[in-house]
Structures are given as structure tokens and as C-alpha cells.
Amino acid sequence: MNEEEILEILQEAGAIKKGHFQLTSGLHAETYYQCAAALESPRLTERMGDEIARLYTGKPIDLVVSPALGGIILGFATALALDVRFIWAERAQGAMTFRRGFCVNPGERVLVVEDVVTTGGSVAEVIELVERSGGEVVGAACLMNRGGRELVSDHDLKSLVTVATVAFDPKECPMCAAGNAIESPGSRRN
Ligand code: ZN
Numbered sequence: 001m002n003e004e005e006i007l008e009i010l011q012e013a014g015a016i017k018k019g020h021f022q023l024t025s026g027l028h029a030e031t032y033y034q035c036a037a038a039l040e041s042p043r044l045t046e047r048m049g050d051e052i053a054r055l056y057t058g059k060p061i062d063l064v065v066s067p068a069l070g071g072i073i074l075g076f077a078t079a080l081a082l083d084v085r086f087i088w089a090e091r092a093q094g095a096m097t098f099r100r101g102f103c104v105n106p107g108e109r110v111l112v113v114e115d116v117v118t119t120g121g122s123v124a125e126v127i128e129l130v131e132r133s134g135g136e137v138v139g140a141a142c143l144m145n146r147g148g149r150e151l152v153s154d155h156d157l158k159s160l161v162t163v164a165t166v167a168f169d170p171k172e173c174p175m176c177a178a179g180n181a182i183e184s185p186g187s188r189r190n
């Protein structure tokens with residue numbers, strides 16, 4: 001699938017909404033991205049995992065690691081497609097860490113998978129955790145790249161789709177000027 005086809009699928013799944021939205025930043029936007037709407041469908045998530053795995057054809061990967069919570073479903077689907085082990089990292093007292101007995105074995109080649117990347121903060125923390133744990137990071141991948149970053153912690157960030165949010169100060173918002181009703185979808189995403 002190419003990027004256009006994936007965008008179309010995401011739109012059909014309700015992961016890309018058009019309208020007039022108040023973002024958590026207070027800015028207004030015409031497009032709202034809700035990646036989780038696509039990941040509600042196990043079949044669709046499986047396809048996205050296949051597509052991410054395809055980006056690494058010919059590159060040896062031993063383990064997929066995702067940041068909790070958003071990355072877990074897609075990370076699992078990617079690991080399934082690659083037929084490798086899958087674990088996740090989660091925050092404890094503010095720091096990204098492995099719990100539940102999860103570990104990276106020395107020298108394991110690791111792909112970091114996240115659903116949505118904006119600033120890349122969580123992905124960077126997982127990359128650093130994997131490296132501290134003795135793993136070798138092959139790269140990072142996401143379904144939706146909202147920040148346009150191509151590198152996270154000196155590693156390539158690949159994405160199935162790259163999207164840009166055009167946001168307006170409410171005082172300069174053309175949809176406000178047109179008197180369009182506004183929605184606040186609200187949930188904070190990273
Ligand atoms: Zn507005």
C-alpha cells in the first residue's frame with residue numbers, strides 16, 4: 001500500500017476527521033487525528049503491522065519494543081508480521097522502564113514501534129532505554145508522523161503516513177470567523 005491508500009483507509013476508519021476542532025493546546029484546527037479509531041479494528045491493525053514490517057524487509061530484527069500505552073497494539077501487530085518477540089516499556093515515577101520481567105537480551109536488534117509520533121519524546125526515551133539495556137536499535141517506526149521528524153535520537157524514524165496539522169489561533173481561525181460549531185475531542189496524545 002502507498003501512503004495515499006493508507007490515508008484513505010485511515011479516513012474511512014475515522015482516524016482522520018474533518019471539521020472544526022479545539023486542540024488541547026487551545027489552538028483550532030480543521031483536521032483531527034485519532035489514530036486509535038483505526039486500531040480499534042484488529043484486522044486493520046494487522047494490516048498496518050504488515051506494512052510497517054515491509055519497511056524493514058531484509059533488515060534483521062529480533063525484537064519489537066513499544067512505549068505503553070498507544071504503541072502496544074501496533075507493536076504487537078508488527079512483531080507478529082516479523083515473527084519476532086514483542087515487549088513494551090512503560091513509565092514508572094516518570095521514567096520509561098521495563099517492568100513485568102521484560103528485558104532486552106545483549107545484542108538483540110530492536111525495532112521501536114509507536115502509533116503516533118509528534119515530538120518523538122516517548123520514542124526517544126524507549127530508544128535510550130533499549131540502548132542502556134544492551135540492545136541495538138535498528139530504527140523507529142510509527143503509523144502516523146505528525147511532527148515531520150525523520151530522526152529520533154539519531155535513528156531513522158519511518159512512518160506509514162506523514163500528516164501536518166494546520167492550527168489557528170482562535171482569534172484568527174477562519175472556521176470561527178465562518179461561525180462553525182466547534183468540537184473538543186480532548187484526549188491528550190503524544
Ligand atoms: Zn476556530
